[in-house]
Amino acid sequence: MDIATILGLLGAFGFIAMGIDEPARFVNPPSLMIVGGGTLMVALLRSSLAEFLSAIKVMGKTFKNKLDRPEDLIDQMVDLAKVARKDGMIALERQEVSNKFLAKGVSMLADGNAPELIKSSMQRDIAITRTRHKLGAKLFADMGEIAPAMGMIGTLIGLVQMLSNMSDPKAIGPAMAVALLTTMYGAILANVACIPMSKKLENQSELEGLNNELILEGVLFIKGGGNPRVLADMLASFLSPKQRAKIAETVG
Template sequence: MDLATIIGLLGAFGLIFMAIDDMAAFIDTPSMLIVVGGSIMVVMFRSSLGEFLGAIAVMGKTFKNKIDEPGALIEQIVELATIARKDGMIALEGQEIDNPFMSKAVSMLVDGTDPAIIKSSLDRELISTKQRHARGAKIFSAWGEIAPAMGMIGTLIGLVQMLGNMGDPKSIGPAMAVALLTTMYGAILANVICLPIAMKLENQADLEAANNELIIEGILFIQDGGNPRVLSDFLGSFLGPKERSKLAAA
């Protein structure tokens, strides 16, 4: 699990709740229906059903810290290169590889696939993965834009109801609650949930794409029969100076 996501989300809501004295006063069903239900319907309207459901599935990536460390990937690729150089490509078949992208690449090496086909296939998968993650991020980014707008619509509805019933003091309170709470719900939904998820998905997509590019370069190096001793230096360009120093020390 990604502790940063969990701590940040729970901490944000915890601080909001600490500022509230009477929780019941901040719960209004019509306001929730307008903002939460209405924004979901609008997001679904702007997307296909498959894109919408896919974005919900991709959201789980923000709570699961499955992005491999580039340094660890380089160490594994160097180990694979050493095995391949010593025992041949077929010896890679029994190696345990957790990264699915690397596993596919190694399988193609074992099968003796042409280097051009390996690069083309892996490049296509890299692009496809980036596009899938980008679509998920765009869904939540759009949701973050729509939620405050739905809150403003709810505010206008509440104001119209309040002004239309000024002669009935009992109706002013509920109408004012709708007017104010919809704005608050929209702001919370956008800035505490949707936009952070979109930003995190974009960041994770970039990290995963960089890892996949690293794997492609390493696999092609192995395919070309390169010396494993220089492979870590060759792939070190994918690391920052601090990580590069740790890799060199290892």
């Protein structure tokens, strides 16, 4: 689990709740339906059903921190390079690899595929993954744009209901609640949930893309039969200076 996402959401809603003296006053089903339901339906309107469901699935990445550390990937690839150089590519079949993208590369190495085929296949996977993540992030960015607009629509509905029932004092309060709470719900949904999730998905997609590029470079190097020590130095370009120093100590 990504503790930052959990703490961020709970903290944001917690601090908002601390400013509310009577929470029941801020619960309005019509406002929730206008903003929550309306935002989802307009987001669905902007995409196909398959894209919408795929984006909802991608959202889970904001709650799961499954990205491998690049320095760990480099250590693992250096070990794989040593095995391949000593015992041959076929020996890679016996190696346990948890990263799915690296596992694919290792499998292609063990099968004896040509470098050109390995490169084209893995590059295609990188591009497809980035596109899928981009669509997921875009959906939540769209929802961050839609939610305040739905809040404004709810505000107008509430004002119309209030103005059309000025002769009935009992109807003014509920109509005003809809007018004000829909604006609040829209702002909260956009700025506390949708936009932050969109940005986090973009960041995670970039980090995963860099990891995959690192893996691709390493797999092609292993295919060429290069020195494992040189592999570590080459892949260190993906790391920060501090991380490079640690890799140098590990390998050297």
